[in-house]
Amino acid sequence: MNLSNILNTLDTSSERHLDELCQWLKIPSVSSDSMHRSDVADAAKWVAEKLKKAGMATEILPTDGHPLVIAETPAVPGAPVALVYGHYDVQPAEPLADWISGAFEPTIRDGNLYARGATDDKGQVLTHIQSVCDWLATGEPLPLQIKFLIEGEEEVGSENLERLLPGLSDRLACDCVVISDSSQYAKDKPAITYGLRGIATYELEIRGPSQDLHSGSFGGAVMNPAIALCHLLSSIVDSKGRIQIEGYYDDVQELSAAERTAWSNLAHSDEAFAKEIGVDALFGEEGFTTNERRWGRPTFDINGLTSGHQGEGVKTIIPAFASAKISFRLVPNQDPKKLTKALQAHIDKHLPTGVKVTLSPDHGAAGMAADPQSRYAEAASRAIESAFGTPPVLIREGGSIPIVSRFQDVLQCDCLLLGWGLSDDKPHSPNEKFCVQDYHRGIKASAMLWAELGSLRKGV
Amino acid sequence: MNLSNILNTLDTSSERHLDELCQWLKIPSVSSDSMHRSDVADAAKWVAEKLKKAGMATEILPTDGHPLVIAETPAVPGAPVALVYGHYDVQPAEPLADWISGAFEPTIRDGNLYARGATDDKGQVLTHIQSVCDWLATGEPLPLQIKFLIEGEEEVGSENLERLLPGLSDRLACDCVVISDSSQYAKDKPAITYGLRGIATYELEIRGPSQDLHSGSFGGAVMNPAIALCHLLSSIVDSKGRIQIEGYYDDVQELSAAERTAWSNLAHSDEAFAKEIGVDALFGEEGFTTNERRWGRPTFDINGLTSGHQGEGVKTIIPAFASAKISFRLVPNQDPKKLTKALQAHIDKHLPTGVKVTLSPDHGAAGMAADPQSRYAEAASRAIESAFGTPPVLIREGGSIPIVSRFQDVLQCDCLLLGWGLSDDKPHSPNEKFCVQDYHRGIKASAMLWAELGSLRKGV
Structure with missing residues (x-):
């Protein structure tokens, strides 16, 4: 495996990476709005085409709602299997008048790409698609099998995927699900999220x-x-x-002493946090810090x-x-x-x-807890440190991604939540954005992740 | 005073009484709706005309909102002065689709007259206007001075009247205010309401x-x-x-033993009351009956x-x-x-x-308490018994008529609340009605009231 060759390819393709993201973002794939039904279908086709052109076995699988896009690279005996999960549907863009540039006219300002879906989730999931497609383009074999499951109903509850998941369990069988649909802890503070409420x-x-x-x-x-x-x-x-x-x-599940200590070492100011949300004072369960209250209670x-x-x-x-x-x-x-x-x-x-x-x-939906010290998490940590220049912090998040615990249950797999976004990306509001630098770093981290995961032996 | 001559006149005029009420009800005098501004003015003119034609000194007094109609019969030295208060404005008729016959197309069904304002308050206040006009028409002198104050903003809070009242205190000076804008205790159970919350x-x-x-x-x-x-x-x-x-x-003000006893003798069924409002069980302060909770707590x-x-x-x-x-x-x-x-x-x-x-x-607004044993109340009781064939019961009501306590404060007068309506008249809902028989009995009771009050000597 010639990793420097691959990283070099990624570097020289950054303009195309951005251009392709903009193409995808221009398709207003609002899953909750029946007026956008054909746009949603177009967004599925766009990503299926991208995966197929790279040589992957790709299928657009119809559901009772919007289709699933499923793809995979060839099996690699002895290596673990990774499943990338993401979604090509987006939230409604309303109120339109509040957008500085059009919700479906991707525009760069101050190093950020503004568009509906930029961070949630087209921009983030595309990091993994770009890394795999470019890897395959070099002619180098991937060191593990990578599967893709890109759905079109995440913003409306993933009901069809939930229903179909058990029937797809063989096809989607994997050791580890990789999801980038969340945030870093702060600017230049990448994070691995090992728990969800x-x-x-x-x-x-x-x-x-x-x-x-x-x-x-x-x-x-x-x-x-x-x-x-x-x-x-x-x-x-x-x-x-x-x-x-x-x-x-x-x-x-009570918080462990270790994670309470780890979280207490994260940069955090109650004062700044209160100011950000516009209250005079915070409030919560006695005996817990703000991050403990948000993530672990x-x-x-x-x-x-x-x-x-x-x-x-x-x-x-x-x-x-x-x-x-x-x-x-x-x-x-x-x-x-x-x-x-x-x-x-x-x-x-x-x-x-x-x-x-x-x-x-x-x-x-039940909460999710992964082992932040698992070999997958440690592999991800090394990959992120290489790409971002700083090791990721280990956090939980207070929100819920119901499908994650379903993956754990049905596929009996580990789970890596690697958020490239930032907390002020406004994923469900006007002027949604994604930092262009983080898009490129995400692609690089993703490639490093395949290398790291590929070096692990299956089931060891 | 030839009372039988007057009562006879009333009897022979019942068709005209009803016809005149229908004329008034046809004017959609919705005070809250600026689209009906000229209708409200027309309703004021209609009643002013009626009072003037009967020979009363009558004025339409402009306010910042809808006008007041003020009229009076000649002074009668030594006799008390009565002030009839009522209103010519009505609630909006919406939702129009729920009316069986048009809200402003008065229609009789099953002995009831259906129209917006039938009971609240055109029908009720007109009983007193008819009795006085017909009395004057007989040529008999009235045994007391009667003043009228008919406003056009009761349904929107009476703010202009409240503001003007102190300046009108000489002109409206009286011993007793008479108001018919409430209900009997039940069908054929007329009531004198001596308290409001x-x-x-x-x-x-x-x-x-x-x-x-x-x-x-x-x-x-x-x-x-x-x-x-x-x-x-x-x-x-x-x-x-x-x-x-x-x-x-x-x-x-705690309830007296006497009124608790009197109220406990009123026909009342908690079961029927609960059924009427559609609940399985009633609820209220411990140690009090339903009527005590509604009227006195x-x-x-x-x-x-x-x-x-x-x-x-x-x-x-x-x-x-x-x-x-x-x-x-x-x-x-x-x-x-x-x-x-x-x-x-x-x-x-x-x-x-x-x-x-x-x-x-x-x-x-403060609550109102009058003396149910005052000589005015006793006079009213005799008048109602003559007209309805049964003595009125003495009750309070749970609702509030803010202007009533203002009358008491500013005019230093007693107050008689003589409701001719019924509790199911739906005064603020579609299909508002007024029982035709009660309209005629109200006119008769009103005439008897003038005779009874006129027999009292002023200030005794």
Whole structure:
């Protein structure tokens, strides 16, 4: 394997790499919008074509929704198999007026490429595609088999992929999934994310009288559903942020002393963090730092409240109903199904009089924990250090990528989350961006990763 | 005074009475809608014309909004003065599709007249106008002076009348205000309402981060404004319906043993009441009956809740803000201004960390208590018994008519609330109605009332 030859090819191709990313970004593949159905299909075709031209066995696999793009390089006996997962669909670009340059007109300003999908996820997944395609173009054999699974419904919940995954388990069999759909810890501080929180979301509805009542004629004699909702929601979490559902903390994987020490050594300022989000003071569970609260502790949040009169002025009614959207972030080892039972039991126990309460679970996913000291993680660490000039920090993230724990379950594989983005990339907002330098460093790190992983023997 | 001659005139005029009410109801005098400005003016002209034609000194008094119609019969030395208050404006008729017959096409079905304003308040106030006009038409002198104050902004808060009232105090000077803008206790159970609750309304807003945050990346590390709102609202009232603001019950006028006994003798079924409003069980302050809770106890209600994601599906955010519309019904002797101070102190004491709380008072009005055994009330009772064939019951109502306590304060007068409506008249909803028989009985009771009040000597 002549790695310097490969790295040299990458260096001399950087203009084409950027040009190709721009081509892909120009396709408005908004998966949630049926008006963009053919654009989504075009984005799938674009990437399938790219993979196929490089010589990979490639298929566009239809689903009930948008298709999966699956490709693979030849098998390499004795070496591990890597599966690159990413997505070619993007979030809606609205509000369009807030974009400085067009959402689907990729534009470079101050070293950043601005476009919807630049960081989430076209730019990031393309780093791995470029590294593999260019490697193959040199004529050098890859030191391991690499498979690609690029889906078109990540932004709308990956339901079709989740359903099809068990049936694809042979075809996608791998030792390690590689995903670049997250962020570095900070500018020039690349990270390996070895944990994600799970999630459980619900809608809680409280119905009282059959219609809004006059609060003068009826007030005092009937339970107000909005008051019942506030009491019920307040019973779920105390004023110190501690969740009161029986058994909620029983399965929580406690933070190890080692990772608490490691995280405490990460550059972090509570003051700067509070300023960034626009609050005077932070708030969270006692006895934990901000990063511990975000990455390693379970939460309860109210995502929305709706009841009664919401317009201007006064309408003195007892609302017929009140509802809340609520969600929990779970840490590894907490089971969303178990939570649903415990939450229902909590509600039954705290049921107010004279109203009907309905809890509707929406979706749930377990958290993910990988071993940050695994040989795959260590290989990734070396690759990233080579490309970025600094070793990656080991972090967890507070968000959830439900498909990741499904990969672990179904494919029984390890998982590497290698984020090339930055926390201010605004992946779901106007003016989404991706740092051009990080795109190129990501491609280089990816190539180094194949070399590092290829040097490992399978199953050792 | 030849009362039988007058009653006879009323009897023979019933067709015209109904016809005139229909004329008035056809004018869509929706005070809140600027598109109906000239209709509102026409409704004022219609009633002014009616009063003037009967020989009364009548004026249409402009205000910054819709005009007041003021009229009076000649002074009668030694006799008390009665002031009839009512309003010619109506609520919007929307949703129009829900009306069986047109909102401004008065239609009789099953003995009821259906139209916007039928009961609230054109039909009810017209009973007093008809009785006085017909009395004057007989040539008999009225045994007391009667003044009319018919406004066009009751449905939008009576602000101009409130402002002008002190300057009109000489002109409107009276011993007793007569208002028919409420309901009988039940069908064929006329009532004298001797108490109303006051009101205080507020908007409560809690602001957290400067924009909605991703609940994965930030959840657990920042106060969720919607949770803070639920905690704060829950702190205002306990799960038994007891309000927790310090001193809230200090000024509450307790119910007398006599009125509790009287109310307990009123026909009432909790079961039927619950069924009517569509709940399985009633709820309220311990130790009080349903009517006591509605009429004689102060309350706290949430009228609306707004925060975060309210559309379909899931959006896992920490909302930037959460707000509530809240209101209190006050009993006589509670001061809305004092409540505002106590509520602000309560909020300051229960202030959550990391969010900003703003309390904005909207409007406040004291409750009203009249003496149900006053000579005016007893005169009204005799008049109603003559017209309805059954003596009225003595009740309070849970709603608030802010102008009533202003009349008491500014004019230093007694107050008679004589409701001819029924609780299912739907005054602010589609298919508003007024029982035709009650319209005619109301006119008769009104005439008898003038005879009864006229027999009292002023100030005795």
